[in-house]
Amino acid sequence: MSETITVTTWHLEQTSPDDLVRPAPRAGEADLPVVLAERTGPEFARFLYTAVGGPWSWTDRLPWTYRQWQEWLAGEGVETWVAWVAGTPAGYVQLEPRPGGEVEIVYFGLLPDFIGQGLGSRLLADGIARAWDLADRHPALPRTARVTVHTCSLDGPAALRTYRARGFREARTESAEQPVVAAPGPWPGADG
Structure with a gap:
């Protein structure tokens, strides 16, 4: 019997x-390009x-599979917004429209080297704003009526x-x- x-x-x-609450800017804080x-x-x-x-x-x-990724990414209104620090992707927000004007933030987070620097709040605020104006970029979609996200107790300790x-x-x-599943890291064996 497997552990749960x-x-x-x-x-x-x-x-x-x-409803969107933007984080207060910090003194000397550099811009965070989210593209x-x-x-x-x-x-x-x-x-x-x-x-x-x-x-x-x-x-x-x-x-x-490669094909499954292609099909999902080609969906109307599916968007990936990436935060960049010194020419390096620091994190991302992925948006997916749902029926009835809902836009779900399906994935959001930072690469490990960028956690704990206040970047997540800024990236998330930009991602939420992009969810609210998704129909401006995709006229075939209805206006956003609700933005949703799901997080769980396995996510980062600051997520909720x-x-x-x-x-x-x-x-x-x-x-x-x-079932208990080991965190895979970015590739097998990366944590050791």
């Missing part, structure tokens, strides 16, 4: 662009997914606090037993 763990998942939402990756291919998308999610046991997309600080409210919470 209780995982709590928080389903969070904003229902108005006015739409207009030609996100499967290689770059998978790199971001594994580099950011590896330490937190993101495994659901690891088995995806960061989402709340940017104006997200809990829509519902659930807990379930899941």
